[in-house]
Amino acid sequence: MISVVCVYNDEKIFNDFLLKSLKNQTAEFELIGIDNTSNEFKSAAVALNYGGIKARNKYIMFAHQDVSFIPDTWLEDAEKFLNSIADLGIAGVAGMSESGNSNQERGRNIIKHGEPPEAWSWGSRIQKPEPVQTLDECLVIVPKSTFDVLKFDEKTCDGWHLYAVDYCLSAKERGFGVYVLPMEVYHLSKGGVNRKKLKSVNGSLPDDYYNNLKKVLKKHANTYKIIYTTCGEWNTIYPVTLQKCSFLTKTFTHLHTLLKHVKD
Template sequence: MKISIICVYNNKTVLDDCLLKTLHEQNNDFELILVDNTENKFNCAADALNYGGNKATGELLLFIHQDVKLFENNLNDIIEYCEKLENFGIAGIAGTDLNEGYMKSCGIHNIPPKPMCDNQITKIERVQTLDEVLLIIPQDIFKSYKFNNKLCNDWHLYGGEYCLNLIKNGYSVYVLPIKLYHYSNANSMSVEYFITLKRIFNYYKNDFDIIHTNCWGSHNPKKTNYTKFNNYLQ
């Protein structure tokens, strides 16, 4: 199975020290597509990722952050897991439980390293939304469904919205038991995050009774009290 790896980066040093250094230690062949955003050519993640994804020729497209350190055999394990998935829409390495909304993963993050969540997984599981650190999309799905640059016109929630759209259209979302290291302090909240979150809630309020987010809990999109967002939305 041919695999394409797409990374949008804005820091060449971080890219070289994290993703590229460990990527070239993998035993699998891959197509690498780097999207240089050091000069802010792209205003939102959706546009940048769609640009890179449209260049990809692999059967699997891996959209990955620049500050990820892969472990041995990560790519091989991803391919083997994806070959087992039924009704495969998108997969990742951290996601929200379908019913309760708690995070599931076996990855590590932060500085110093710690588990991404308390609920460590050992097998493939279906989830509702995924963390954007790594998103795996079959080529045929990406041809039909692009990242939404209208709902997500900044750098937040583009992966979660993509998951909701695929579920709405009958596909499944999976989290894989892949251990990798996201070399990040996970502190990326901003005003734009909450503006986009509100936009997504309004768009999907008739499709989902509950929407689970990776950073801001679970919400009924029809009954969300936005007053608690006031400090961010004013």
């Protein structure tokens, strides 16, 4: 059985997406909703640790408020996959393999995004659980036995970004496996960043993303040379400021190419 933990800041979205979808599920579940509409929790790690400690079931799912499950047997099907993975430390629905020549090639998922729902064109579609380096934060599942010994790092990830990435790397360093499941979900937010909600932005990623990134890279520098996330690839040796400039250059170049293609 799965315990579902969600910290939400928009009750309508929470009710219309995650909660509505859960009510249609064929499997029983435990819901631990964490109301953060008053900004009581200042980071995802603190909020999710608070909820995860309350969980009573074999698996703990940490999901965003704007996620819906496809189909109604999602929880039941997911648990079958989870039970089949001997070294499971954490699983998710979108992640980054270390194999591939670009972020596009390294991506693994079968997610649908946006309004109206459409298949996410980023990454490779999968048909079975695949090992990856890191997972996207939209939905991850951790065995309770793993969570009992490894919580989200509240000091390294003191904001709302990269907490699952850091968890994946820490889990792998302890010998646990990290996997993407071939489980389809609908995620309202398009891509890794919901730009409508960003208030402090320098480029296409928020400033607090880079603040957390700096600490994640430092923490795992002795184990990894490159850390792959759904937003990009990051070198643990070079300063984040330098990589930020490089990321922006690549982003603007990509946008310019797309605009040129549209005009042509």
